[in-house]
Each structure stands twice: as structure tokens, then as C-alpha cells.
Amino acid sequence: MLNLEQVSGGYGGEPVIQDISFSISQGEFFGILGPNGSGKTTLLKMISGLIPNSSGSIQLNHTNIRYFSRKALAKKMAVLPQLTAHAFSYTVRETVALGRYAHRQGFFQTWTSEDERVLHTVMEQTNITAFQHQTIQELSGGEQQRVFLAQALAQEPDLLLLDEPTNHLDLAYQKDLLDLLKKETKQDGLTVVSIFHDLNLASLYCDRLLLLDDGRERAIHSPDGVLTESLIKDVYKTNVRKYPHPVVAKPQMHLLPDATETHDRSTLIGPSMLNIQPEHIALTSPIPLRTLSSGVCGAGIGWNTQFVNRHVPNDYDCSDPTGEMQDYLEKNGFDVSRTVGMMTAVELKNAAYSLWENDQISIYTVVTAGTGNAKDSTQPVAQPIRQGTINIWVFINGHLTDEAFIQAIMTATEAKAQGLRELDIRDRQTGTIATGTSTDSILVAATQQGELVPYAGTATELGQFIGQSVYAETKKAIKRDPAYKGQ
């Protein structure tokens, strides 16, 4: 519906925009990105016909925009400009009603019931009905932004052009506005072209992105294609790290600040930080550790400073173990937002732990183990779950890649299974060698300081430390558990 072919132009003299070509189809949400001064607003002004392009062509539904009258263009296209100081004393309602200008007909331009219906709808959509009789200057920046969006929507355009629409909006209204626009594109075929400074919002909402660099196209692609670490670093001259959004299949870019919290680089996680009580084992780190873990709370990927393995009775049965564990942590002075919590029914005095170190690597492994619940993971579970859990903590004084974290979990799990095999721990139901218990948890936590360690598989020194320490400590902990003798 919108076609740009080799468009150049600006404000006289050297063109700001140079040789831009792209086509947008109806219902597309198209984002324009680029650093300050890269020409985003200038390009938008050319598309809206506010300034002429010096070469190339801009076509709307196969007609060059030059051939549209102002009123005819306003029926097809609406513009939400960057918010500037508005001195007028129009009311909100009057301001939004101006958006119906292109649809008014006849000499007297009477206000019709259709105009009223549209006015009502767009004021509801943008949540401004409540202050429709106030003047614009009485409103906050975000409220004004919504009024001008309502005015643009009142035009009932096919194409909506927006210059940083979320500027001035709080978090909830940013989401509401973009959700509304997305819905309009999907349900009513509205085409949206919008400038974004926030790469992550652009990624979440846009179908495609154009990245401008000094007035020229650097990339035009899906968010995944445009938001690459190297391209963004090159164009914006700043370091970013790309990560997947946790819920939506879209990339998110994280800034890497130069000055982060300063930590003592010599911090080593080790025995002095472990505290074993009858009720819980806790390890408190002086620095946040990057963790990958399973557990009752704080599990997943995160940054944590406290690690708690809590003893619960054999018959512990709770409909909300996470909530109950969080209450327990709070009552005992732990910061729930920075704690990984696990549970076990075994006696904590039987925990096994050791520090493994050489010149380059040091890891601290802590294991609690009961095997009354031992399972062969290749066999189905039919028996009622009995007491017995193996909880493994591996603290690594090193800087791990994501891949190394995953390999560390694999290596530790393999070593645990080997420990069970060595001790001939069997699945009570099938009689086969057990590979773990049905309620095991694992934690790998790293200081993320020092040289980057790319891998932690069994071929690496780190992997061998993990394997050997988990194997040794698992066996030690199992042997200390009274249930072991009964096997």
C-alpha cells in the first residue's frame, strides 16, 4: 500500500535522506529505527507530504502522494507528530473532533451522527473520555499524547504515521497504545509506520524494521534480522547484548553499562560462606551470582546472593510450596527476591561438600542426598512418592557462557547418576539402577568474574572438576543417609 523508490531529500542543500526504497503492505506494523539525527523524522515528513522528496517516488495505493489534495490525503493518512508544546486552548473533545475534518462534506460541513460515533469510539479507545471537556494545556504530556492519537484515529486513516508514539507515556500506557495499534493492524487492516527509540518495544510490536544510519538504509528486515549485536553496535556506537524475550518469540537488546556495581574481584565462593543448621543449609554470597537452577523458589535463570536448602518433615504436604517457602525465607531473614530455595527431608547434618581448586579454576560443591525415592529415569513412575531427594549445588568461581551453564548441569547430572550406579542404588519399583530421585534439584551458580569459560563439558578442566566433585559428594551424602543402609 506504501511504496518508496529511491527516495532522497531533506531541507535544501545536501539531502538528509538518501536513496531509501521499501514497500509496506496493508496491515503491516513497520518500525523506523536509527540514532539521533539519522533522518527518521525527515523520512516520515516526506511520506506524509510535509516536505517534498528531491528524487525518487512515494506512492500510496499506486498513486504518487503529490497527486493527492490535502483533504484526500488526510482521509488516507494520519500523522501523530512528536509531542511539542501546545499553546492552544482547545478542549480535548474539540481537538479530537478536528480529526474528522477530512470526512466532513458539503458547504456547511455539518457534524453527523457518524462523526459523533467515531469521536466517541476513539476517545474510549485512548481512554480520554473522562477529560473531554478540559483544555489540552491542562493535561499531562502522556494525556496530551493520547488526545493526539485519538485525533489521528478519528481520521479513520488507512495509514498511520507515528513519531515516537510512546514518548511521554508511562509503562502501562505504552503497552496500551501499542496493543491498540497492533489490534487495529490485525483486525481492521490499518497500516502503521512508526519511529521508535526503544529497540525492545519496536521488536515486540513491529513486523519489520528499517534501520537508518546517517540518512541511508543499513538494514530492513524482521526484528531478529535487524536487531543483531554487531549491527546495533556499529550504528548506535554502543555495546548491547541480545537475548530472547522470556515470553514472546522476539529479541530484546540489553545495554551493557560501563560502570556496574563494583565487586571485590578476589571474591571466592567457598566453605566460609556455608552455614549448616538443622532447619536449613544456607550459603550467602557477598556478590550476586548468575544462577541456573531448579527448586521451590527463585528457580530458572537469575542473579542471586542466597541459597537455601531447607529441611522439611517426611510428610510435608502443601498446596502452595512456593508461597510457603517464601514465607519461611522471609521469616528467617532471607531476601526472597535474591534467594534460590530448595527443600529436602534428609538430615542436613549429613550434607557433603568440598572445594576443588587449581591455579585457574575453583568450584565449591554441596550435596544433600536421600535415596528412599530413587528412580530410574527411563522407567515410568507408578509408586507413591516417598522420602528422598538429591539436591546439588555447584558454585563456580569463574565466568561462564550460557552454553557452559547448560553443560555444567549435564555434567553434574551425569556424575550424580554415576554415583548412584557405583553405590548400586536401585529403583524400588523396577529394580533397575536408579539415575536420581523423582524430586531432585540442581543449582549452578557462577561469580561471572575473570576470563570467559566457554564450555563445561567433560572434555574441559571445569567439566572434570564438576563431574568429579558431584560424583564424590553425592556418594558421600548418600552413604551418610540412614536410608542407604536399608537399601
Ligand SMILES: Nc1ncnc2c1ncn2[C@@H]1O[C@H](COP(=O)(O)OP(=O)(O)OP(=O)(O)O)[C@@H](O)[C@H]1O
Ligand atoms: N527543519 C530543518 N531544517 C534543516 N535541517 C533539519 C531540519 N530538521 C532536521 N534537520 C536536520 O536533518 C537531520 C536529520 O534530522 P531528523 O530530525 O530527521 O533526525 P531523527 O533521526 O528524527 O533524529 P531524532 O532521533 O533526534 O529525532 C539532522 O541533521 C537535522 O539537523
